[in-house]
Amino acid sequence: MPLSIKNAETLVLHGGTYRSDPETGAVAVPIYQTTSYQFRDTSHAKELFALSELGHIYTRVSNPTQDAFEQRIAALEGGAAALALASGQAASAYAVLNVAEAGDNFVTSTDLYGGTWALFASTLRHLGIEARFVDPSDPENFRRATDARTKLYYAETLPNPKLNVFPIREVADIGRSLGVPLVVDNTAAPLIARPIEHGAAAVLYSTTKYIGGHGTTIGGVIIDGGTFPWEEHADRFPLLTQPDESYHGLVWTEAAKALGPIAYVLRIRAKLLRDIGAAIAPFSAFQFIQGLETLPLRLRQHNANAIVVADFLAKHPKVERVIFPGLQTGEARRRADAYLRGGYGALVGFELSGGAEAGRRFIEALQLFYHVANIGDARSLAIHPATTTHSQLTGDDQLRTGVTPGYVRLAVGIEHPDDIIADLAQALDAA
Numbered sequence: 001m002p003l004s005i006k007n008a009e010t011l012v013l014h015g016g017t018y019r020s021d022p023e024t025g026a027v028a029v030p031i032y033q034t035t036s037y038q039f040r041d042t043s044h045a046k047e048l049f050a051l052s053e054l055g056h057i058y059t060r061v062s063n064p065t066q067d068a069f070e071q072r073i074a075a076l077e078g079g080a081a082a083l084a085l086a087s088g089q090a091a092s093a094y095a096v097l098n099v100a101e102a103g104d105n106f107v108t109s110t111d112l113y114g115g116t117w118a119l120f121a122s123t124l125r126h127l128g129i130e131a132r133f134v135d136p137s138d139p140e141n142f143r144r145a146t147d148a149r150t151k152l153y154y155a156e157t158l159p160n161p162k163l164n165v166f167p168i169r170e171v172a173d174i175g176r177s178l179g180v181p182l183v184v185d186n187t188a189a190p191l192i193a194r195p196i197e198h199g200a201a202a203v204l205y206s207t208t209k210y211i212g213g214h215g216t217t218i219g220g221v222i223i224d225g226g227t228f229p230w231e232e233h234a235d236r237f238p239l240l241t242q243p244d245e246s247y248h249g250l251v252w253t254e255a256a257k258a259l260g261p262i263a264y265v266l267r268i269r270a271k272l273l274r275d276i277g278a279a280i281a282p283f284s285a286f287q288f289i290q291g292l293e294t295l296p297l298r299l300r301q302h303n304a305n306a307i308v309v310a311d312f313l314a315k316h317p318k319v320e321r322v323i324f325p326g327l328q329t330g331e332a333r334r335r336a337d338a339y340l341r342g343g344y345g346a347l348v349g350f351e352l353s354g355g356a357e358a359g360r361r362f363i364e365a366l367q368l369f370y371h372v373a374n375i376g377d378a379r380s381l382a383i384h385p386a387t388t389t390h391s392q393l394t395g396d397d398q399l400r401t402g403v404t405p406g407y408v409r410l411a412v413g414i415e416h417p418d419d420i421i422a423d424l425a426q427a428l429d430a431a
Helices: 008-014 042-049 064-077 088-097 114-126 140-144 168-178 252-258 263-276 282-293 295-314 330-339 355-365 395-401 417-430
Strands: 081-085 105-109 130-134 150-156 182-185 202-206 220-224 319-323 347-352 381-383 407-411
Touching: 008 064, 008 282, 008 295, 064 081, 064 220, 064 282, 081 088, 081 263, 088 114, 088 150, 088 182, 088 202, 088 220, 088 263, 114 130, 114 395, 130 140, 140 168, 150 168, 168 182, 168 330, 220 263, 252 263, 282 295, 295 319, 295 347, 295 417, 347 355, 355 407, 355 417
Parallel strands: 105 130, 105 150, 150 182, 182 202
Antiparallel strands: 081 220, 202 220, 319 347, 347 407, 381 407
16 A cells, blocks of 8 residues: 555555556456465475465465455454455354353343344354343443453444444443453444444454445455454463464464464464365455445445435334434434444334334335345345344344334435335335
C-alpha cells in the first residue's frame, strides 16, 4: 500500500500488499487454483513448516488469493491479521475451539443467530464446552457468569433478529479486567461498526452476507485485533501459552513474536485449520475480494433504504411493532448511536397485527423480495425466523433471541426505494 490510507472506500480497493501480479502485471488478484507450492529449497521448506517464516505450503492452510483478501479485510477492520474460512459457522466454532477445551466455558449473549445458538448450546456442549447464555441488556451479567475456566465472551454487534446493538465497550472492559477476551460477530454491521476500536479482541464475519453481497458464495473470516495480552493471563489460556505437542513443544505466543501480535489467529490457521480443514476455496476468496471492493457503496444504499422501509412500516395500520435500531429509544438507542456510524444496518423486523398467519400471507404475496434464508444480498430478502432460521430452538429460546411467532425479518436490498415500498405495500394488503 503506497500511502497511509485510512478510509474504507480506498482500503477495500488497495488494502494489503498486493498491487499487481509480479509475473503478468495483472491488477485483479488472480485465482491461484492450486493445492500446493514449490519450495525454494529444503531450508525454505523447513522454515515454513516450523512457522519461523510465513508462506504457502498447502491450500488447506493458506493460498495467495486468500491471503490478498485476508490482508485487505484486516486493514479495513484495523486488525493485525485475518484468516478466511469456508463459512461463518466455521469462524464461530474456531473462535471458541481455539482457546477452550473440555471442561471450559464461555459466556455468550442470548441475542444470536439461530445457527450460532444451536452450535453453542448443542454441538459444543457435546464436546464438553459449556456456553453460558446471558442477557446483554445488563453488561454485568457477563462478569457474574465468569469463573476461572471462562475462556472468552461472545456477541453479535447487531444481533439477528433482535437488532439491539451489543454494549461492546462495556463488556470488553469487564473482560479485560478479568483477563477474558471479547469476540464479536460483526456480520450485520460491516463498516458501520468497528468492534476492535471499542476493545474487542477479535472480530468475525459470515462473509456470505454483506462482504460478498452477491448471494453466490459461502465463507467466513476471523480478524485478530492483536491487542489482547494473552501472556499476562497465561494460566487461563494454556492452549496459547503452553507447549503444543503437535508442534514439538512450540508455544503459540512465543512463535507469534517474530511474526506480529497474531498468536490467536496464528494458532487457528496452523492448528485448527490444519487439523479440521474448513478451508476457503481460492475462487470463493476471489469472489469476496470482488464484493469487498463495492462494500462501502452498497452499504450506503442498504442503510438509506432500510430507514425508508422502517418509517413506512411504522406508519402502516397492519403493523404492530417495528424492530429497527433507528426507531429505538432509551438505552437501546443510546447503544445504537454509540456503536453505529453512517447508518443503522439493513435489517428490519416487524410484527403484523394478524400474527403468524398474517406473516405467512405477507411473505407469500411478496413479488420483489426473495423468500430465502440469508441476509446481505444486494437484492431484498424476507423470511419468517420462527419456522426457518430459528426453528431448531425451543419456544422459550426463540423468545430469548427476539423471535416471536409473528416476527418477519427483512434484509433490505439496494433496489430503488420506491419499488421496495411498492412491493411491501401490496403484500401488506394481502396479509
